[in-house]
Amino acid sequence: MNLKNKYGLMYSVQKPKKKSVLRWFIVFLVLVQLSLIWPIYPLVGHIEPFVLGIPFSIIWVLLCLLLSFFGLLAFFIWENQE
C-alpha cells in the first residue's frame, strides 16, 4: 500500500486500461439507476406513446431492464477476454 492511497479507496484492478473501463461501467450503472428514478424518469414516464399497447411509463422501465442486462453481459464478456 503506498502513501498516496492511504486514505482512499482501493481499486480491485491495477491495470490502467481495466481501471478506465471499470470507471465507465460504473458511470453506465449510475445512469441506468437514474433513468429509473428522478431526474430522468419524470421526463419520460408518460402514458403516450403506447408501444405494443403498453403505456410508455412501463415500456421505459423494460428498456432500462434490457439495457442493464446487455450492459452487464458486455462487461462480463469483455472481462473474460482480458
Place this chain on the structure above:
Amino acid sequence: MGESGIMNDTWIIVGISIGYLLLSLLMGIIPGLKVSKSPEGYVAGDRSMNLLLLYFVLGASIFSSFAFLGGPGWAYSRGVAALYIIAYGILGMVPLYFFGPRARRMGVKYGYLTQAELLSERYQSPFLSILLAILTVIVLIPYLTLQMKGAGLVLNTISDGQIPYWLGAAMAYVVVLLYVFFSGVMGVGWTNTFQGIFMLSIAWFLGIYLPNELHGGIGPMFEAIEQEGLGNMLQAPGLQSDGSTWSWAGFSSAIMISSIGFSMWPHFFMKTFAAKDDRTMKLTVVLYPTFQLFLLPILFVGFSAILSFPGIEPADTILPHVLRNMDLPVVLVGLVCAGTLAASMSSGDAILHAAGAVFVRDGLRKFPQIRKKLDQRNLERRVIQLSILLISILAYYFAVISSTDIVSLLLGAYGGIAQLFPLVFAMFYWPSATRLGALSALFSGIIVTLIFLFSPELKPWDIHEGIYGLIFNLFSLITVSLITQKTDATVVKKFTHA
C-alpha cells in the same frame, strides 16, 4: 352444477395443491442426500452450486408471496407505482458482481459461510457478528411469518374454508421444514428451481389470459383504464396507497434504498458462498434482470382487475378474488393456487435456512465456550437444524396465534438492511475503515432509520427513512474511522487483495 359439483371442484383444486406440496417435498429431500453432512454441506452445499441452481435460488427467493399477491395488489390499487418492484431489482443484484467473487474466494480459503463472518473478521469484532445475528433473526422471522400467512390464506380461500387457515399454513410449512431440515441449502436450491419454473409459467399465462378474457387484450385493457379517467394510475410514478399521486421523492428514494439493501439480505448474500466458481457467481448476476422481466405479467393481473372488480379491500387479495369470481377451468385454478404456494415456499425456505444458519454461525459460535463444544462433538449441523425447527415454530406462532403487527416490523426492514451496505463496501475497498467506525456507522444508521420510521412527521423531506439513516451511517463511518486506530494491515490486506 349442483351443490355436490361445487364441492367436487373444491376438492380437485385442493387435491392439485396437495399433490404439488408432495412433489416439492420429493424435490427437496433427494438432493440433500448427495452433499456432505458437514456444516459446509448444509449451509453452502459444499460450495458446488452451478448456474442453474444459483439463478433460481436467487430469483425464486425474491419472487415471494409479496410478489405474487402484493404485486397484483399494488398494480390494482396504485397503478404503475408497482413498477417499483421491477425497478429496484434491475440493479439491486449488481453489487454481488463485485462483492460475490471476493466473498466466495475468501470462503474457500478461510471457511466462511456467512456475511457476518466476513464483517467480524475485517472489523475484528465478534460483537459485530453477534449483533448482526440478532438483527438478522429479528428481521427474518416476520418475513417468514408473512410467507406462512400467504400460504394459509391461499389454501383457506380456495377450499372455501374447508381447510382452516391454521391448517393451510401448517401443511405448506411442514413440507418446507422437512426439506430444509434434512437437505439444507441443496433442498432450497432444487425446490426453488422447480418452483421457479412452475410459477413463472403460471405468471405468464395469467398475465396474458386475464387481460384477454376481461378486456380483449393487453392494449385494450390499458386504453380502457385511460378512457375511464384513471390515466393518473398509468402516469409515472403512480399513486400512493391512499389514492393520491405518489411524490417523485418518495418513489425515487424507495427504489434507491431497496436497490442498496437488496443484495445485503443475508439469505441472498450467503449464497455467494454456495457458488461453484467466480464465473458462476458473476453470470448469475448478469442473468438476474431476466428474472425481473417475469414480474411484468403478474402486474398485468392487477391492471386487468382495476375496471372489472373495483373496490376490493385489501388490495392484496385481488388475485384470489379474481380467480374465485371468474368462470375459470377448475384445473387452472388449482394450478394457480399451487403457483402461489410455490411463491410462498420458495422464499420461506431460503429465509428459514438463512435464519437458522446465521443464528448458529454468527451468534452462538462467537461465544468461545459454545464454539468449543460445537467443534468437539461435531454438533454444529444438528444445532442449526434445531434452530431451524425453533424458528419455524416461532414464525408459525406469529402467523396463526399472535396478533402482533408484524407488517410494520417488515416495513422497516429494507431501511435497516441497507445500513449494511457501507460496511460491506468498505470491507473490500476502503482500508482505513475501522472497528469503531463500522460499529458507529451501523448504530447511527439503524437508530436514525428507526426514528424516522416511527415518527415520519419529523422528516425534513418526504424521502425514505433509510436514506436519512445512510447519510448518518456514511458520515460516522468516515469520521470515526479516520480518528480511531487503524485495523491491522495484514487483516485488511486479506480483504482488499482477496
